[in-house]
Amino acid sequence: MAHQIEALNAQFALPEQLWFQTGENGLPKVQIDNKLASAEIYLQGGHITAFQPRGNKPVLWMSPLAQFQRNKAIRGGVPIIWPWFGPHAIDKHKPQHGFARTTEWQVNATKALPDSSTQLQLQMQDTPATQALWPHAFELNLSITVGTELKIELTSRNTGEQTITIGGALHSYFAVGDIGQIHIDGLLGHNYIDQLDSNRIKRQHEAIHIRQEVDRIYFDTEDTCTEGICAIFDAKLLRQIYIKRTGSRSTVIWNPWEKKAKAMADFPDNGYRQMVCIETANAVDDVRHLAPGETHTLSQIIGL
């Protein structure tokens, strides 16, 4: 491990901006600290576990009970969901939300950008382990840019000889002051699949207030993507978090509420009051079909 961290620092560290460290349970992590913001990324899952613009509180919620264990998903931050969203369509024994969030990514490059932001580029390719779960050749690139905004770009490339179908999500957990004092804007008038009510299709008639467990897939949401009009208004922290997206037509809103929070070992009983997930997704009918050589980029910019 010490050798891996040393080698990563020798090749990719950026003076006073980006360095590699041993994280929880010995997992390698990247620390970014520049003039504009700080962030932490675990190579396992390409998982952003912290993002904090200078002078502000953390934007992402991390579970204080997150289990940082090899091949296990990390609770909180931004899990990368890929190549399928939710349970596997045919084989329920395959991992929920795919394998990208539990696989260790390779570092491809690091960059200090002229606007003082810092970029980390990670990559994953098919291996015998991924082929056993999903028998396809692929290259997946994840670019994370840390500045006043956090920019995440996930690019899938079909390197095989047959068309592949991919789903996924940037499963962002946002930190909120109190769940009873926020509302989410931008999804008014959109239809959603209510995953807690036999997948019934319902319509959003007002801004979203969360007063109970919520697990919804909003569809045809591409019009909410560009201007950052999908936003969390937080009356307790007195701030607004906006999310701008590309390559996505579906948006997932999730809060486990009390009962489910208690049932999850890696989630504090009251944690549901301090978080909400808004996921930039390729879910249900929004999966993408990539012919050999084709690419698809799912991206998200988060800012205050």
Ligand code: BG6
């Ligand atoms: C959401 C799903 O995306 O992720 C929920 O819509 C699920 O159904 C939630 O409970 C958390 O999933 P996991 O696998 O991280 O516990």
